[in-house]
Amino acid sequence: MQVIETLADGLKRELKVVIPAKDMQARMNERLADAKDKVKINGFRPGKVPVAHLKKMYGKSIMAELVNELVRDKPTEILSERGEKSATQPEVAMTEDEAEAEKILSAEADFEFTLAYEVIPAIELKDVSGIKITREVVDIAEDEVTEQIMRIAESARTFEDKTGAAENGDRVTIDYLGKVDGEAFDGGKDEDAELVLGSNRFIPGFEEQLVGASTGDEKTINVTFPAEYPAANLAGKDATFDIKVKSVAAPGAVEINDELATKLGVESAEKLKEIVRGQIESQYGSMTRQKVKRQMLDQLDEMYQFDTPQRLVDAEFENIWRQINTDLEQAGKTFADEETTEEEARVEYRKLAERRVRLGLVLSEIGEKAGVTVTDEEMQRSLFDQLRQFPGQEKQIIDYFQKTPGAAASLRAPLFEEKVVDHLLSEVSVTDKTVSKEELMADDEDGNDKPAKTSAKKKSAAKADAAEGEETAEAAAPKKKAASKKKATDDSAAE
Structure with missing residues (x-):
């Protein structure tokens, strides 16, 4: 040969x-x-x-x-x-x-x-001892734990039917039919819908017009859908809702005690506090981790500059570009709305793709030289995490990972990367800094892999960079989007 x-x-x-x-x-x-x-x-x-x-x-x-x-x-x-x-x-x-x-x-x-x-370029590893990381941490106050428990407790609050006018905090049970220009629209109808007044679950102006209503009342209210409403056919539109009030109920008292804990499936109030505190720590810990990782990648990006394989860059760019266009389409916006052009955006996001590929190669080389490995047990746990996200589709997901070339690598890659980051954190200088939760949650809009110019575009860039899942824009019924957000918040706190 x-x-x-x-x-x-x-x-x-x-x-x-x-x-x-x-x-x-x-x-x-x-x-x-x-x-x-x-x-x-x-x-x-x-x-x-x-x-x-x-x-x-x-x-x-x-x-x-x-x-x-x-x-x-x-x-x-x-x-x-x-x-x-x-x-x-x-x-x-x-x-x-x-x-x-x-x-x-x-x-x-x-x-x-x-x-x-x-070819993958030869990478000469450099000394990382000069990298300095500030790890932001939050001291969790008892008041925050209590506040979180009280929000969770709303799901277990009892209500008792009352006579007289509904007030903020009361729960009304209603039938409604929404119309735009006199025509009913998809998803704008519901029966026996329960709404706690003042919860802001429905679109602005809806709940306020039900304050003072009594059981048996029928009325028509006028509202305007927000301009940024996810359903493009309703965004910014004036609408009417025909309402029938079927019952009004007053809220019972909520106290953090063993009875509340039992309703929430926990053996005691102390255990409930422990669980909630742990969940808050985990949420803040994820934010801390993300910021620490960003600092690490930014400094590695400054240390390593080399040509990147264009096929890898092309593939990464296509992933990012697909996400950006999906975000714009869902928001009903164009590049012009984001004060840029498609050509300028392509240049910016290609730079992001190149950064990602370069840092991926660097982390891969560091991990290989350090002997970082991903165990079968870790891969199995990652697969189970995937299965939990899609109940009822377990067989299809398992078949996909077993039969699709490269699918297993998509599970391994993020695990490997996180283990390499852990390895690096053991070799660099890390200083803890206590901050408020507001400081921790603040976005670092000047990050090197957020090339966008406007705030809305920065959000898209951040989504692409973090590989976050798409947010499904639910349309029509005035309660749906806010209700789904509230449920997500409550579920994450009460798991």
């Missing part, structure tokens, strides 16, 4: 691989000799079939198998011998001329193919 380098431009490589016809013939003869003792052909005793006859019957199919095997196996072998790592799967090209292909399958011509790929 002969390997000839035909291109070496930056990270790009192209190789011409030639396997002489005589070598292909020898490989085929080995297969034919092996098949001779196994194949059964009418008219011949076992093991007595002439090789020439076998070649006539099966030669081309055996040669086709050899070609496929060589194309599958040789690229890895060749790159290993050259001491190179390909950034992506090498592209293999063979002749498309039928006459040439026929000669190759007949072992009358050399088998040639080309490999085109980009």
Whole structure:
């Protein structure tokens, strides 16, 4: 076999691989000799079939198998011998001329193919002891724990029917029908909907107009959907809602005690406080981790500058660009609304893609040199986390990860990265700084991987950078979006 380098431009490589016809013939003869003792052909005793006859019957199919095997196996072998790592799967090209292909399958011509790929650049690791990290931490006050418990307790609050006018804090049970320009709209109707006045679950102006209503009242209220309402067909529109008040109930008292804890499925008030405090610590801990990681990546980005494989950058850019366009579409906005153009945005987000790829390669090299590994148990836990997010779809998800090439790597990559960050934190200077929760939650809008110019665009960039899940914009019913937000808040606190 002969390997000839035909291109070496930056990270790009192209190789011409030639396997002489005589070598292909020898490989085929080995297969034919092996098949001779196994194949059964009418008219011949076992093991007595002439090789020439076998070649006539099966030669081309055996040669086709050899070609496929060589194309599958040789690229890895060749790159290993050259001491190179390909950034992506090498592209293999063979002749498309039928006459040439026929000669190759007949072992009358050399088998040639080309490999085109980009190498992962050699990265010389640098001393990280000079990296300084400020880790922001929050002291959790008892009042915050109590406040969180009280919010959770709202889900367990009891209500008793009352006579007279509804007040803020009362729960009303209503039927409603929403209309825009006199026409009912999808999702604008509900029956026996329960609404606590003052909870701000419905669109602005809706709840306020129900204060003073009594059981049996029927009324029409006028509201305006917010301009940023997620349903584009309703955003900014005036609407009316025909309301029938079916009952009014006053709230019972809420106290943090063992009875409340039992209602929430916890054995005691002290245990409830312990759980809630732990959840708050976890939430703040995630924010702290994100900021620490950002500082780490920013400083690594300054330390390492090298050419990145463009195919990796292209793939990363496409992921980011798809997210950005999805965000704009869901918000009903254009690049012009964000005070930029599509061309300018492409340039900015390509820089972000290059940064991501470069830092990914650096972290990979650091992890490899440090012996960082991801265990099967950690992979299993990550898979279970995926399954919990999609109840009822467990089989499809497992099949996907078992049968889709590269799917397992998508589970491994974030685990590996976090372990590399942990390794780095053990080698750099980390100083804890106590901050308020407001300071901790403040976005670092000047981060190097948030290239956007406007605040709205920065939000999109942050989403792309953090690889956050999409937020589904629920349309129509005035309660839905706010209600879903409240549920998410309560669920996260009460799990």
